[in-house]
Amino acid sequence: MATATSPRPLRGTRIVSLALNLPGPAALMRLQQLGARCLKVEPPGAGTLPSGRPAPGDGMAWHSPQAYDQMHAGVRTLTLDLKSERGRARLATELDRAEVLLTSFRPSALARLGLSWRALQRAHPRLSLVEIVGAPGERAEEPGHDLTYLAESGLVLGTELPPTLLADMAGALLAVEATLTALLQARASGRGAHRQIALSEAAIWLALPRTWGLTTPDGVVGGAYAGYRIYPCKDGRVAVAALEPHFFARLAHVVGLPAPDARTPFTPEARAAIAAWAAGKTRRQLDALASRHDIPLYTLGQENP
Structure with a gap:
């Protein structure tokens, strides 16, 4: 504004x-x-x-x-x-x-x-x-x-x-x-x-x-990329936007994934690992981790406003 x-x-x-x-x-x-x-x-x-x-x-x-x-x-x-x-x-x-x-x-x-x-x-x-x-x-x-x-x-x-x-x-x-x-x-x-x-x-x-296929379910920002999704957490949800390789590498390190290559973010194993990691954290914990490791994410409440 x-x-x-x-x-x-x-x-x-x-x-x-x-x-x-x-x-x-x-x-x-x-x-x-x-x-x-x-x-x-x-x-x-x-x-x-x-x-x-x-x-x-x-x-x-x-x-x-x-x-x-x-x-x-x-x-x-x-x-x-x-x-x-x-x-x-x-x-x-x-x-x-x-x-x-x-x-x-x-x-x-x-x-x-x-x-x-x-x-x-x-x-x-x-x-x-x-x-x-x-x-x-x-x-x-x-x-x-x-x-x-x-x-x-x-x-x-x-x-x-x-x-x-x-x-x-x-x-x-x-x-x-x-x-x-x-x-x-x-x-x-x-x-x-x-x-x-x-x-x-x-x-x-x-x-x-x-139209370009970016946001369809099989698109890179439509859900296919594990580092660009919304996951449930203990007290809400977290919108993760670790799209660039260096951001996804930091996310993988925090989650406990092996050092990723270009295919890793598109695997079901990566999505499952990030989902399990987020589910065990509170919004406050996720916000602190994001700040400490420079990871782009934003935590949300349980319901859409």
Whole structure:
């Protein structure tokens, strides 16, 4: 996370966002941390939150007030009804002063609001547009969410939900990258640039290690390598990441294995020896051994949080 001393290379850059929910606000949070002056435009809300404060027009405030507050720290918010002439006129005023517009609407919805790329070029020729969509090209009109994009890319195993919103958060970083690229191009040419990033493609990017076979069960970081696995211990679990030969050699020494060669980490005997070693140790003992012998591992409790 950014700190008070973090570099702020986007100081003075004005960014307006219409993007709701998670990827857009997460991207805006990162851009604000880089120094940009960020304005988030939200539709009118309805009712009040459980805390009693008025509900913003972004549903994330209902799903997780903590997430909403953190993503909007340092971001100015403005409520506008973009279906009204007055709301669109106020947005146009803000866009006159901005360098980038960030959106997460379907392209047809942007067009209905008069915010298609062609319309923006006419009205605000120096403004760049960064669109977050679900899927690229003609599929941009399809409904979808993080879960469907992860499922499509092979990152949903069994019936358990993924532990976090991988496509959304990766998509947010791609949106930041697209914003920086658009700014560079626009400042070089004097005209705004158009970038579109798709959450489905963010999921595909995250799935590449699995596509390459690295994280499948027979892959080197998918379970086949004894030094890169999660083992039970006396009072929890230990995530062992002794991947490089010198780290595995230290692990083998502590476990009591003979001096390993390149094949040793892939043998059932190595996995069984490390499993038995871990099962007889507490988390505190494992942490101490890791520190003493410079072994990359991390101990965990009995249950996933």
